Amino acid sequence: MTRPQKASADLSAQIAAAIRDAIVSGELIVDARLPSEAELSTQFCVSRPTVREALKRLAAQSLIRTQRGATGGAFVNRLSYAEAYRQQITTSTLLLSMNEVDFETACEARYTMERACAPLAAERREDEHLNRMRSEIARQQEPDLADSDFCASDVGFHRALVDAAMNPVLSYQLAGAVEAMQPLMNMITFISPYRETLIALHIRIADAMEQKDASSVVAGLDDLQRETMALSRKAIAKRAART
Amino acid sequence: MTRPQKASADLSAQIAAAIRDAIVSGELIVDARLPSEAELSTQFCVSRPTVREALKRLAAQSLIRTQRGATGGAFVNRLSYAEAYRQQITTSTLLLSMNEVDFETACEARYTMERACAPLAAERREDEHLNRMRSEIARQQEPDLADSDFCASDVGFHRALVDAAMNPVLSYQLAGAVEAMQPLMNMITFISPYRETLIALHIRIADAMEQKDASSVVAGLDDLQRETMALSRKAIAKRAART
DNA sequence: GGATCTTAATTGTCAGACAATTAATTGTAA
């Protein structure tokens, strides 16, 4: 954790980079305590506010956590799957919403990845996953369900499918792809007949999962992608017609 | 951008959350200028250092950028693909390194996702991608190449394959999976005969890509996964024997 | 021994100041 090198950047950014490097390189291991803010400020020859800004940067990336009190301080944080999920989702959501990624590209990416999970999911699925899928389907059949809740349930259904692959790294990677689609999906209005088509496909996929029939799951996802894309085209056409 | 609600957290965290919500919800659009630090400090009834800590948190997530000078200030940042890649990779790398994710799980996730790209990649690949793959193979055949450079080239090869799918969202999602494996791969020593096996598979995959033969690409990736896992088991066994 | 108080260390927050940077404005000369 020596003096940072890259000039022409904020001191706080330089210090944050230096500490981050120390963490990533393993020089600072999980749960290790960093020097106190006062010590860091003398080490780096900067004031405490500057050190604090650096620490806040790291905290924003969940690289450290801080504790007040006598034995408090900043500690290297173990990045939990839950935290990683959260960051993955926010980053993906922002990327999709701010970069004007068209629906088809995002949709293709999502279903491509999801199809990849299907073989593992079909083979390893447990009753828990099947139950989650079934209960989301039941929710989707509620007649007075709002569009946004329908989409949320859709996300839940697909996450259950992904989780069934029993590979946490895969679940983590897919989390972004699946959840980030929700805002885009929310722009589609799911009127009754369309919902029924999607639900029928969900049922088909769940049945295939129950029988551990991987190729049918893949085929179901294929159809679901086609259906979703067709729906989005309709929504876009309708929006264009209105203007 | 009203007063934050969640109590019992740092003021700077609350303020950061409030501004982040305003950005995510679209209340603050890309390139919009936030109020100056002085204004924010009066708006939120906190001191300027506290506001600054909040802004640094957001800057760490590339949600804003700051500019000094007369017309300076904090601006909502458009999250570029490059930025998103970077964040994706650091998060994935940390998750894998700090959570003691075993090699097989990470490897399975990576190859599962990569196989999913294969059909699109085989169909859409351009000469550029093929050239990148070939040149990485050439690099891998250099006799004096260090293990870490061999791994880096391996990553380059696979990224070219993923990019050939011509879907930036997919490339973004895969970036984490592929790059985060590199530190894990670096723990394997690639002695000469093993390298040749991997290179042969790379050549097989590149040839299949050239002929746009999707199923052969998938089969090649399958074998590559098996080979990589076998190699890692050997490395682990050797390490265990040494102690 | 156990409960309570004190103390010290540490982070959280504040106020005020000055330096550095940058664009707009103003002044000046060709």
Add this chain to the structure above:
DNA sequence: TTACAATTAATTGTCTGACAATTAAGATCC
């Protein structure tokens, strides 16, 4: 009038010093 230089104002970057809040450890008392 135009081109260029100096000034000015706004803003972020940084520092100093202080105090509040929190927490664990030690000291004290019963």
